[in-house]
Amino acid sequence: MIWDVLGKLLHAFLVVGLVLPLMAALMVWAERRVSAFMQDRLGPNRVGPAGLLQPIADVLKFIFKEDVIPGHVNRVMYVLAPLMVFVPALIVFSVVPYARGMAIAPLNIGILLVFAVSSLGVYGITIGGWASNSKYSLYGGVRASAQMISYELALSLSVIPIFLVTGSMNLESVVAWQAQNVWLLLPLFPAFIIFLVSSYAETNRLPFDCPEAETELVAGYHTEYSSMKFAIFFMAEYINMITFSALVVTLFFGGYTLPFLELPAGLWGTVLSGCIFAAKVSFFLFLFLWVRWTLPRFRYDQLMDLGWKVMLPACLVLIVCTAGVRAFIWPG
């Protein structure tokens, strides 16, 4: 019993304490390098080979910077807000099957837990914006909360066609279904588009980064944050990007499987499946950067219109169509 618990603790620590932060650091490096290349610059290339150690240097710098708590803020909320964003971001990853048979908590409520926990991050952002007692922060926080709850509707509605087809909320069985039939991308392409767009809005990434639109709001909800508290907001955003990429891969791109590839049994197969998963996730992480430097930012009213007047009814129509096809044409 005690070894069982310790094993689970170790598993959780390895994934969210080691691999996820490492991936987030890599992603920060990739973002700066890719952004630089897209703008015909070089980007950070001095610390370590190709600048790979730059994020480590950044973290050290963040830790040793002065831990300023400005006099005008609400101290308790100001300090707690980064944690309230960081903790849900780490927990969400628990249900994602990142390799064959591997997930921190393989629960049959799977995706429901993802939505329940990931939406808690809104509190941290809103409270951080409010506690900062600065106009830019407040507007950023309020905008962020309105945006994230609006797109959460589209996000959670866009996965319902998946349940209509696979009949399970367990991410492991969604992957199993795809391995035996076809990647859900093909039958449910519109759902994939809605999920992808909504996940960009949920992670506050361009073209939906109105909460921290630097040309309007300086830095939005984290304007008044510095040193490690800022870094934690930053890390949470990158971990959210990784989680949402992992979800897109799991829900629509067959997760850790490849079509026409029988995974070998044993450890080797598990490692291979993890590599396949990592490769697919990397592509979607790159897509985040690609989109960032391709599309301009939406105006706030356009953003809300897109969420409420386009995505929401589109999801409802999609659900009717999927259910109708299954009920009358292809019962499966």
Add this chain to the structure above:
Amino acid sequence: MRAIAAATVWADNTPGDYLPLFLLLGLAVLLGATQLIASHVLGKRGVPSPAKDSAYECGIEAETSAHTRFSVKFYLVAVLFILFDVEVVFFFPWAVFFGSGDPAGIFENRQALMQFAFAEMMVFLGILFLGWYWVVKKRALDWEEA
């Protein structure tokens, strides 16, 4: 394919399966708190100055409190979200049951179950859609001032 999906849906999780979540919660809090404390302990000791205690407004001194009133639209969006999100939650069990078939064997065949479930949900969806249409017509979601 059917066997796998159905088996995994109805296999109940025991409370023990949720243990990793709580371990993870503790771990996440610990990781975050460690970083905050580390930066508090190791960080440079700064000199207090009035500039550090004022809100950043691009160099202009802040004149009024930041806790001012903001557009009522945000409240409206929040209330609408709660209404719609509660309805969305009803879709989840329906969709899973619809997709996994009729494990309890209440209906004669799967097709009959699906058509019945489809009809039921059409009524629900119709009401939801009417509500959405009313909200749009009321211009509750229009951000440019009318």
